[in-house]
Amino acid sequence: DTGVSQDPRHKITKRGQNVTFRCDPISEHNRLYWYRQTLGQGPEFLTYFQNEAQLEKSRLLSDRFSAERPKGSFSTLEIQRTEQGDSAMYLCASMDGTQYFGPGTRLTVL
Amino acid sequence: AQKITQTQPGMFVQEKEAVTLDCTYDTSDQSYGLFWYKQPSSGEMIFLIYQGSYDEQNATEGRYSLNFQKARKSANLVISASQLGDSAMYFCAMREATMDSSYKLIFGSGTRLLVRP
Numbered sequence: 001d002t003g004v005s006q007d008p009r010h011k012i013t014k015r016g017q018n019v020t021f022r023c024d025p026i027s028e029h030n031r032l033y034w035y036r037q038t039l040g041q042g043p044e045f046l047t048y049f050q051n052e053a054q055l056e057k058s059r060l061l062s063d064r065f066s067a068e069r070p071k072g073s074f075s076t077l078e079i080q081r082t083e084q085g086d087s088a089m090y091l092c093a094s095m096d097g098t099q100y101f102g103p104g105t106r107l108t109v110l
Numbered sequence: 111a112q113k114i115t116q117t118q119p120g121m122f123v124q125e126k127e128a129v130t131l132d133c134t135y136d137t138s139d140q141s142y143g144l145f146w147y148k149q150p151s152s153g154e155m156i157f158l159i160y161q162g163s164y165d166e167q168n169a170t171e172g173r174y175s176l177n178f179q180k181a182r183k184s185a186n187l188v189i190s191a192s193q194l195g196d197s198a199m200y201f202c203a204m205r206e207a208t209m210d211s212s213y214k215l216i217f218g219s220g221t222r223l224l225v226r227p
Contacts, residue, residue, distance in 0.1 A: 042217030
C-alpha cells in the first residue's frame with residue numbers, strides 16, 4: 001500500500017498522560033499536514049511541514065502539542081498532559097498538489 | 111478569512127438516483143480552489159473532485175460532478191446513480207494559502223449521506 005499511513009489507529013489514555021502519533025506520508029511527497037477533527041465537525045488545520053521544516057502552526061496547537069519531521073519523511077505529533085478536550089480524530093495528509101489523507105488516529109482521553 | 115458552509119447535516123437518497131450536496135463559500139481571493147472529500151465510517155478522508163476558480167468547465171470525475179456557480183459562491187457536489195457504498199460523510203473544503211505558496215484546507219461541517227436500498 002503506497003498511501004498515507006498512521007499509527008496507532010486508536011489510542012485510549014488517561015488524562016495527564018503523554019501520547020505520540022506517527023504519520024508516514026506518500027514517499028515522494030515533501031509536504032505533510034496534521035489536522036484535528038472533533039465529533040460532528042470538519043477537520044481543522046493544526047500544522048504543516050515542507051520536508052523537515054515546520055512552516056506554519058495553528059493557534060489550536062497549544063504549547064502541549066509538538067510536531068516533528070526530523071528527516072523529512074515520517075512525522076510525529078506529541079500531546080503532553082492530555083486533557084479530555086484533546087479527544088478527537090487526528091488526521092495526517094501529504095500533498096503533491098492534492099492533499100491525500102491517512103486513516104487517522106482516534107484519541108480518547110478518559 | 112475563508113469560510114465554507116454546508117447547510118445540510120443529513121441527506122437521504124434512493125439507490126440509483128442522483129443527489130446534490132450543497133456547499134457555499136466565502137472568500138475575497140480572486141484565485142481559489144474547492145475540493146470535495148468523502149469520509150466513510152472508517153475515518154479516512156477520500157479526495158473526490160477539485161474545481162479551480164478559473165476553470166471554465168465544471169469538474170467531473172466519474173459519477174461525481176461539481177456544479178460551480180461563481181456568482182452565487184456555490185460549489186455543489188452532484189452524485190449520479192447513487193450506490194450503497196456512497197453512504198458516508200461528505201466535506202466541502204477550500205484552499206487557503208500558506209506562507210510558502212502552498213495551501214491548507216478549510217473544511218465545512220459536512221453532510222451525512224445515507225443511500226437507501
